[in-house]
Amino acid sequence: MKKVVITVVGKDTVGIIARVCTYLAEAGINILDISQTIVSGYFNMMMIVDMTSSKKTFDEVSAELDRAGEEIGVSIKCQREEIFDMMHRI
């Protein structure tokens, strides 16, 4: 499994999750987990996705989500899950 963590941070607005999920569905990327909070008025979401059967490369997904984020005024970042695993799990 090729797990990637997608984080979305920014001003809360209608349709952020819809936009990201639609993109992921079209790219053939499966969502494994979603959690979301509002931290001091800011929308804060984390998704863990599986890119094993993705139609696009990591670079394409990362760049396209970055652009989508700019359009809706939030910051969207993709990172391989290992960096979090290494830091927080022994």
Added chain:
Amino acid sequence: MINIFEVNETNKMIQQENLDVRTITMGISLLDCADSDLNRLNQKIYDKITTCAKDLVKTGKDIEKEFGIPIVNKRISITPIAMVGASACRTPEDYVEIAKTLDRAARAVGVNFLGGYSAVVSKGMTTSDELLIRSIPQALAQTEFICSSVNVGSTKTGINMDAVKLMGEIVKETAEVTRDKDSLGCAKLVVLCNAPDDNPFMAGAFHGVSEADCIINVGVSGPGVVKYALESVREADFEVLCETIKKTAFKITRVGQLVAQEASKRLGVPFGIIDLSLAPTPAVGDSVADILEGIGLEKAGAPGTTAALALLNDQVKKGGVMASSYVGGLSGAFIPVSEDQGMIDSVLAGALTIEKLEAMTCVCSVGLDMIAIPGDTKPSTISGIIADEAAIGMVNQKTTAVRIIPVIGKNVGDTVEFGGLLGYAPIMPVNSFDCSRFVNRSGRIPAPIHSFKN
């Protein structure tokens, strides 16, 4: 599975607290390039470096993108050139030709620095060692990416005082020939005692003869992360303080370990070591002095500074060794002046002197680092400073180093700007009493009694 708080903690470290991987350094052995013909030697060196390191920078950038962690520098360290050039070089100018070749190779593969224009002369100097040392000023003046180091002593061998004397002159000469750039050449020249073979940090990086043909060493950083972590334990006791530093160092080192494993796998080059040093940058908040202040000092340099630094250095090591099985290099807290805004502020406030910095080097991982001193400082005084640091390293069985910059044409009260990661520095006063009769005695200082372990 990872939760949102853990993800946020990691990303906050990266985005707000300056967590980064300071360097991926590829160590390359050039011993197989040795040749008695200088042109052939240069060609072999160029070919080997540009072959081994051709994908280094791209791989670094890919890892950076995929994991979302900045990798600030991609560097190369090589076998000390005094060994590689021994049979081809007859004059210091011959060595300068090798320096230019190395510079071209570094430019071709796109690395930030190349270290290993070095000689290891801890007990004695061969003719080629001396030729290389005498070529250092011109080599640094005529190249852009080359870093040079000379190891003048060790706990096992004592201190080579002939080399110490020569290095005082060479530092001064390097300052003279790069005077139009505020003596910047000296920022790329370090004099070491007990130099490690696997250090990924500049300017002291070289690929020792005990190493394999090609390896990947990674230097992690993150003084900012430690500083922010300490903000939540301002009034806590020492146990809580140490625990906090240790846990933070663990997390930082794990990131380095991941980057090292990935780089090693993708480049098909064995992983060497993680160097878990806290390396500050001039960025606000990315400062070892700020950590010392967080521990409870008004300014770095106040009474208690050496104890606070000893504690910090030890906890960083304890957290780090749990995070990676192969910890090496320098691994501790760096205390450069010009590269650390907090240190600069302490000097400007009158809290920090060279003498206090010298005391601090007894308990941290390196030595007198990136300190600007008056341009009219005598070579023998510089040799005296080098001898003092080497003695601290020799007796305490640790690495020490001197990277001081006598800025030609400037004096106490002036400031010098090096730019980029090298930062800026106020010129610090140096004790002006003479030590030339001591330095001019020839020979070496014998190894200390506790080095005889056989």
